[in-house]
Amino acid sequence: MQNRAEIIDQAFVQRVNSGDLPPASIQIGLQDVGLTEALLLQMFESQILSRQLDLCSRKLQARGESFYTIGSAGHEGNAAIAAAFRLNDMAFLHYRDAAFVLQRARQAGGVDPVWDMLLSFAASSEDPISGGRHKVLGSKALFVPPQTSTIASHLPKALGTAASIALARQLKHPGTLPADSVVLCSFGDASANHSTALGAINSACWTHYQKHPLPLVFICEDNGIGISTPTPQGWIAANFSQRPGLHYLSCDGLNLLDTYSCARQAEQLARRHQQPVFLHMRCVRLLGHAGSDAQSAYLSTAQIEQSEAQDPLLHSARLLIELGVLSPDQIVSLYQQTALEVEDKAERAIMRPKLTSAAEVMGSIVPPRRALPARAALDSAALDGLFAKDKTLLAQPQPMARLLNWALAELMATHSEIVLMGEDIGPKGGVYNVTGKLWEKFGKHRVINTLLDEQSILGLALGVAHNGFIPIPEIQFLAYVHNAEDQIRGEAASLSFFSNGQYANPMVIRIAGLGYQKGFGGHFHNDNSLNVFRDIPGLILACPSNGRDAVEMLRECVRLAREEQRVVVFIEPIALYMARDLFAPGDGHWSFNYVPANRCTPIPLGEIGLEGDGRQLAIISYGNGYYLSRQAARDLATEHGIELRLIDLRWLQPLPLDAIVEAVRGCDSILIVDECRRSGSISEALMALLIENLNDAPRLKRLCAQDSFIALGPAATATLPSRSSICQAALELLGDVNSRRASP
Secondary structure (H helix, E strand, C coil): CCCHHHHHHHHHHHHHHHCCCCCCCCCCCHHHHCCCHHHHHHHHHHHHHHHHHHHHHHHHHHCCCCCCCCCCCCCCCHHHHHHHCCCCCCEECCCCCHHHHHHHHHHHCCCCHHHHHHHHHCCECCCCCCCCCCCCEEECCCCEEEECCCCCCCHHHHHHHHHHHHHHHHHCCCCCCCCCCCEEEEEECCHHHCHHHHHHHHHHHHHHHCCCCCCEEEEEEECCEECCEECCCCHHHHHHCCCCCCEEEEEECCCHHHHHHHHHHHHHHHHHHCCCEEEEEECCCCCCCCCCCCHHHCCCHHHHHHHHCCCHHHHHHHHHHHCCCCCHHHHHHHHHHHHHHHHHHHHHHCCCCECCCHHHHHHHCCCCCCCCCCCCCCCHHHHHHHCHHHHHHHCCCECHHHHHHHHHHHHHHHCCCEEEEECCCCCCCCCCCCCCCHHHHHCCCCEEECCCCHHHHHHHHHHHHHCCCEEEEEECCHHHHHHCHHHHHHHHCCHHHHCCCCCCCCEEEEEEECCCCCCCCCHHHCCCCCHHHHCCCCCEEECCCCHHHHHHHHHHHHHHHHHHCCEEEEEEEHHHCCCCCCCCCCCCCCCECCCCHHHCCCCCCCCCEEECCCCCEEEEECHHHHHHHHHHHHHHHHHHCCCEEEEECCEEECCCHHHHHHHHCCCCEEEEEEEEECCCCHHHHHHHHHHHHCCCCCEEEEEEECCCCCCCHHHHHCCCCCHHHHHHHHHHHHHHHHHHHHCC
16 A cells, blocks of 8 residues: 555656646746746755655655654745745754755755755764754754754744844844844744744734844744644634734745745845744645654545645646746656655665764763853952942942842953843842842843743843853743743753754853742742752752852853853742841841952852761751751750751752762761752752762751642741751751660
């Protein structure tokens, strides 16, 4: 029984030979659209190459040699879109855009995209974009960052990249993209319904509505179906054609001339007029969703054949014949010769080496370091100017919030490529005034007040990072990050992995979080779970417990982003923002003087904090838990004579294994104080770490928050560790040890 790939393949040859070609939906000529015969022929060749790659991939899959068969069949009209734009117009592409990549490669020269794609199909370690980690469309040389099986998750960062172009001009930042670049972003009609897509498009409208330049082209490739769910006819036009601030264009993706004409119009609107465009390309889907998709389960044979009758290659063949560019025989010959060339390369590609070890697979999780010119710390005169209005306060110990504000100011004055973005961070200075006065010091282009949408905040950060900035986005509360966690997990942290280290999204994401907040609580403002970050490969998670550490850790986080291209999440404990005292009101033990970078003592990644040298008990904690443990330690020492030491983790992902093991070596008992919920908490990892790495494991105990959301008012701390519960847990642990020692 013939499969649909074989039927489509044979039907093309038969219908071209017999002249049974579909009529044109739009009558338009080459001169009408400013297109030459040579460029038209190029686009057709790209379409044929894309089709033959799809057909070859299906054959290889049947032999177990190809591993991902979402193809481009039916969408090959996007070759005309590629032809209408420049090589260095960065493109975030839908997975059905092989023809786009093939056409763009013709502008670059020196690239063999067919060979590269076949290596990707075969998961070869020589695949130049992903190194064999995934079948992705991408190329550093073609300005195409790789995308995986996205559900519109790339739209926010495309918007951010487009916004970064005007931002770079305004800030005189050299960037990596030309000052007159346009950003392209393609997706399917089904993905257009996803909240991520709708959020990004809304943000684009919101941005342009305020007259901000945004050279962005959204390309919706509408084939009328999402896997098995039909898109209502006319829905895309009805949904997007009347959006304020968005210029809607529509083209017949089966007609190269109409698509090219529409794409050129989109290019002019985006490049010359700096406005976002929604380019609606109508097309068909051939060969189902993927190789494993049995479309006969949800489509009738008549429906499948109706789509196949509108094969875009047949439309292009008719056009070339009518214009006298190629004869039917020449078209068939080109089609068949291309098939032979693709198959020959495929047989060689499947023999190329594969990834064979965990080390090889994981080799690009952490991006490569980059060489950057050294930046001298601000001298005394520059510091005096920067903090001219804060001289009196600078001479006095301050709480964490103010110290972080000053650290941000000094970092921004030192590194002109740093930009902040977030809701309310401008004139208001953020909910807790951590960004207070930064708007006045550095202006609205470096302290960007965003709309209320975490996906767009992180997307803006992702995008500006593509253009050479170091973004420091702010998420107001830890609970809010769940609205947009895929922008961290699926986009920022995975980019180096899927591009073999060629692309990265360096950034420091500031998040106010954890519990113990008084006066403004409830679950959405007191979220005590960090689990969402802990299973993201390559991500760094930092959490200071005091203002002095917060300054040095923030500096290290920025260094990690600038020099090592890392994605860093910096958790700021809300309850400690304004904490000044430690043991008693007025003692001032949790306030610290600001130490500028030219006199600082850095806290590098993995360096823990250590207080005391007692051997009876070690308490391991972080954030609010460490603060409370310091209080409890005093009680344990003064009231019970317990000799102990306290370890402040500081760095929660990756956990500083060696430093922790060394810090507790020789201790009789270890208590882990974890303010996060018992299930899925860092304490679980610490218990396993200690058991696995200490030969003579001491007595271990953990004190965690209960598996509960946080309530409001006086009950806000009922489920959390406290000074007294830490003391009680320590005494129980030591009492159990002593009782066991006393037993005969």
